[in-house]
Amino acid sequence: MTTLLPAGTEIEKRSSARSAAAMVAFLAFGVVLPLLVRGASNVFYTDTDFLIRYAVVLYAAVKLALVLSQRAIRPVSGVFWIFVYTCMGVAPLAQLTTGRSTALAIQVDDQMLTGASLLTLLGCVCFDIAYHSRLRRPPADMTRMRVHRLRGIRVLRIFSIAALAAGLFYIVQVGGVAVFFLSRQEAGAALDAINPDSGQALRAIISGAGSVANLCALIFYIHVVRTREHALAILDVILMVALVLMNVVVNNPISNSRYWVLAVLFGLVLPLIRGRKALFNLAILGGTLASIFVFPLSDITRRAAGTQAPLQVDSVWTMIATKDYDQFTMLANTLGYTADHGLSWGMQALGPLLFWVPRVGWPDKPYDTGVEVGIWMNNSNLNLSAPLWAEAWINFGLLGVVLAFVGLGVLARRLDTAYRADVLGMGSVGYLGISIFAGYLFILMRGSLLQSMGRLMILAISILILTTVANGRERSTR
Numbered sequence: 001m002t003t004l005l006p007a008g009t010e011i012e013k014r015s016s017a018r019s020a021a022a023m024v025a026f027l028a029f030g031v032v033l034p035l036l037v038r039g040a041s042n043v044f045y046t047d048t049d050f051l052i053r054y055a056v057v058l059y060a061a062v063k064l065a066l067v068l069s070q071r072a073i074r075p076v077s078g079v080f081w082i083f084v085y086t087c088m089g090v091a092p093l094a095q096l097t098t099g100r101s102t103a104l105a106i107q108v109d110d111q112m113l114t115g116a117s118l119l120t121l122l123g124c125v126c127f128d129i130a131y132h133s134r135l136r137r138p139p140a141d142m143t144r145m146r147v148h149r150l151r152g153i154r155v156l157r158i159f160s161i162a163a164l165a166a167g168l169f170y171i172v173q174v175g176g177v178a179v180f181f182l183s184r185q186e187a188g189a190a191l192d193a194i195n196p197d198s199g200q201a202l203r204a205i206i207s208g209a210g211s212v213a214n215l216c217a218l219i220f221y222i223h224v225v226r227t228r229e230h231a232l233a234i235l236d237v238i239l240m241v242a243l244v245l246m247n248v249v250v251n252n253p254i255s256n257s258r259y260w261v262l263a264v265l266f267g268l269v270l271p272l273i274r275g276r277k278a279l280f281n282l283a284i285l286g287g288t289l290a291s292i293f294v295f296p297l298s299d300i301t302r303r304a305a306g307t308q309a310p311l312q313v314d315s316v317w318t319m320i321a322t323k324d325y326d327q328f329t330m331l332a333n334t335l336g337y338t339a340d341h342g343l344s345w346g347m348q349a350l351g352p353l354l355f356w357v358p359r360v361g362w363p364d365k366p367y368d369t370g371v372e373v374g375i376w377m378n379n380s381n382l383n384l385s386a387p388l389w390a391e392a393w394i395n396f397g398l399l400g401v402v403l404a405f406v407g408l409g410v411l412a413r414r415l416d417t418a419y420r421a422d423v424l425g426m427g428s429v430g431y432l433g434i435s436i437f438a439g440y441l442f443i444l445m446r447g448s449l450l451q452s453m454g455r456l457m458i459l460a461i462s463i464l465i466l467t468t469v470a471n472g473r474e475r476s477t478r
Contacts (some may be wrong), residue, residue: 156237
């Protein structure tokens with residue numbers, strides 16, 4: 001005989017489980033891992049330097065634990081704090097304790113590195129304050145909300161056909177399906193060969209339309225299948241199969257950057273999780289651990305066959321310090337760049353805002369920030385990141401960082417709130433766009449913004465085409 005627990009007891013048990021998971025996560029991320037990093041120390045550094053960098057790790061660990069402990073699912077803030085914890089916290093701490101770093105760090109001194117840590121903390125505080133600030137009172141009738149719904153199965157079919165056509169055009173332009181299963185270096189070279197006189201604008205639009213549109217179409221079809229709101233015809237089955245195959249080609253992890261692969265995974269996983277907080281917590285925990293122990297090892301497809309450097313790893317902390325995570329050092333290098341050249345006072349921001357303007361028609365169009373700083377560094381490899389802190393600083397300095405992260409905090413709060421509300425209605429599709437954006441936040445945070453604008457524009461257009469907004473009453477079941 002099955003005994004039913006009272007609703008209050010079940011809620012208390014779930015709350016206790018979330019609190020326990022949050023405590024374990026905090027101890028692991030905020031105490032154990034930093035102690036392991038400190039234990040790997042083989043160079044001299046001051047306690048002050050360690051504490052400044054540890055402050056970022058501790059701040060992000062606390063916020064991740066809070067994301068896990070709360071009842072609501074907060075995908076955007078969850079991704080933000082994963083990025084801060086790993087890229088701007090653990091990696092810089094490992095660089096300090098091991099005395100190892102990417103070659104990019106040779107351009108800056110300890111003062112610039114300390115400044116980068118303090119600037120990181122400032123951005124986190126501004127994001128946090130804005131995220132938890134209520135700028136206006138909630139409406140008296142909380143049961144009324146703006147619900148995003150699919151425009152209709154016919155619109156999804158037309159959009160899917162157009163997305164598949166864009167994907168085929170993308171494949172033809174780069175030289176065929178086989179190119180997408182070569183290394184990222186070879187696939188990138190094939191993409192760069194598309195109308196080189198136009199600069200990056202045309203290539204970004206072609207690759208964005210071919211990859212993002214097909215991802216959006218597939219995710220929306222997954223929603224249709226789950227909710228069963230629309231009857232599916234043979235055409236829909238054919239389109240879904242074609243979309244799966246197209247995504248395997250254009251969005252595979254072999255020829256795409258790992259940050260885009262993360263965006264794709266989050267975009268696919270979060271809609272499947274929907275309102276299941278336990279699964280969301282598992283995704284946050286798994287994503288954080290994978291960013292430390294798996295992500296740096298997943299670089300085996302970057303170079304062409306025979307040109308990949310052999311993997312030599314003394315320890316996991318040395319690997320994190322020397323591979324891939326150049327965001328912190330690029331922030332410090334950006335501080336060095338502006339010390340020599342001054343701030344751009346918004347001129348650098350014109351590149352991302354007007355990314356669609358071909359360079360052939362705008363010869364003085366700004367390079368993306370990573371390239372600009374890389375040229376100043378005399379670096380041979382200009383495929384460098386420019387984290388959001390660097391983008392904000394190079395334009396308006398301290399004020400730019402404050403405004404950028406306050407704005408991001410407000411946006412994250414609105415999106416996370418909409419996600420929680422929209423999950424309540426089976427017919428709502430608003431959570432789909434938020435899921436895809438949450439994954440794409442990895443790319444926006446890494447930078448540079450100019451490189452990320454093409455896919456972001458296609459994502460926004462896709463959501464606008466596929467969804468419509470209607471006022472409706474949804475009764476909360478929570």
